[in-house]
Amino acid sequence: MxxxxxxxxxxxxxxxxxxxxxxxxxxxxxxxxxxxxxLLDGRMDAAGYIAYLQRLRLVYDALESTGRALADDPIASAVIDPALDRLPAIDADLQHWAPNGVPEVVSPAAAAYVERITDSVTWGGAFVAHHYTRYLGDLSGGQAIGRILDRSFDLDGAGIAFYAFDEVGKVKPYKDRYRDRLDQVGAAMSYDDRQRLVDEVRLSFGFNQALFEELSELYPGR
Ligand code: HEM
Incomplete structure (x- = not known):
C-alpha cells in the first residue's frame, strides 16, 4: 500500500x-x-556518489534553464534567485570526484524528472513546486547531509560545494524569506491553483524517490 x-x-x-x-x-x-x-551511514563508495551527482546535474540544468525562461513570470519569479544556482557547484564537485571525466549517464529516472521540470515552463506554479522541492530541501536536510558526507568520506570540505550556499547568506532567514514569498504569491492564487501546485510538489518528491530507487539498485552500498 x-x-x-x-x-x-x-x-x-x-x-x-x-x-x-x-x-x-x-x-x-x-x-x-x-x-x-x-550514503549517510558511510556505506557508499565514490562511484555511487558520482552517479548521484551526475543525475543531480541533469536535474539542476533543467531547473536552472527553465528558471531563466521564466525569469519574468509573476509566480515563478517569486522564488527564482541566481544565488541558489547549483550547476557550477555540481561541476566543481564532479571535477573533484572524477578528475578524469565521468562515464556517460543513462538514467531513465532523471530523464523523466527532467522532462517534467522542463514542462513546468508552461505554468509558473508547477515550476515553483519543483524549485521548492529541491532548493528548500538542499537548504534544510541537505545541509546536514553535506556535513555527514564531509566526515564519512574525510573530505575536509572538498567535493561538497553542492551543499554550500555561500551567496544566499544565513540559511534560516533565507528560508523564512523564501516561505514569505511563497505565501505572498499563494495569497493571490485561487484555491484550485494552490492545490495544483501542491500536487506538483508531491509529484516532484515522487521523481526524487524514483531517482533514489534507481540509484539503490545500481549502487546498493557496502
Ligand atoms: C536523508 C534524507 C533527508 C533528510 C535527513 C532530510 C531532513 C530534513 C529536515 C530535518 C528538514 C526540516 C528543516 C527545517 O525545518 O528547516 C527538511 C526539510 C525539507 N526537505 Fe528534507 N531531508 C531529506 C531528504 C529530502 C529529499 C530527498 C527531498 C526532496 C528532494 C527533501 C526536501 C525537503 C524540503 C522541500 C524541505 C522543506 C520543508 C518545508 O519547510 O517546507 N528532503 N528535510
Whole structure:
C-alpha cells in the first residue's frame, strides 16, 4: 500500500504550510530510501556518489534553464534567485570526484524528472513546486547531509560545494524569506491553483524517490 500525504489542502493554510503538509509523508519516504541510508551511514563508495551527482546535474540544468525562461513570470519569479544556482557547484564537485571525466549517464529516472521540470515552463506554479522541492530541501536536510558526507568520506570540505550556499547568506532567514514569498504569491492564487501546485510538489518528491530507487539498485552500498 502506498501511503501519501493528505490529498486536499486546507483552504486556510498559507501556500508554504500547504506545501510542507502536503508532502510530509513523501518527505519521510525520501528520507528512508536505502541509497540515502547507505550514503549517510558511510556505506557508499565514490562511484555511487558520482552517479548521484551526475543525475543531480541533469536535474539542476533543467531547473536552472527553465528558471531563466521564466525569469519574468509573476509566480515563478517569486522564488527564482541566481544565488541558489547549483550547476557550477555540481561541476566543481564532479571535477573533484572524477578528475578524469565521468562515464556517460543513462538514467531513465532523471530523464523523466527532467522532462517534467522542463514542462513546468508552461505554468509558473508547477515550476515553483519543483524549485521548492529541491532548493528548500538542499537548504534544510541537505545541509546536514553535506556535513555527514564531509566526515564519512574525510573530505575536509572538498567535493561538497553542492551543499554550500555561500551567496544566499544565513540559511534560516533565507528560508523564512523564501516561505514569505511563497505565501505572498499563494495569497493571490485561487484555491484550485494552490492545490495544483501542491500536487506538483508531491509529484516532484515522487521523481526524487524514483531517482533514489534507481540509484539503490545500481549502487546498493557496502
Ligand atoms: C536523508 C534524507 C533527508 C533528510 C535527513 C532530510 C531532513 C530534513 C529536515 C530535518 C528538514 C526540516 C528543516 C527545517 O525545518 O528547516 C527538511 C526539510 C525539507 N526537505 Fe528534507 N531531508 C531529506 C531528504 C529530502 C529529499 C530527498 C527531498 C526532496 C528532494 C527533501 C526536501 C525537503 C524540503 C522541500 C524541505 C522543506 C520543508 C518545508 O519547510 O517546507 N528532503 N528535510
Amino acid at each position: 502506498v501511503i501519501a500525504s493528505p490529498a486536499r489542502i486546507a483552504p486556510e493554510d498559507t501556500l508554504s504550510a500547504a506545501m510542507k503538509k502536503g508532502s510530509a509523508v513523501e518527505h519521510e519516504q525520501a528520507e528512508g530510501s536505502s541509497y540515502m541510508a547507505a
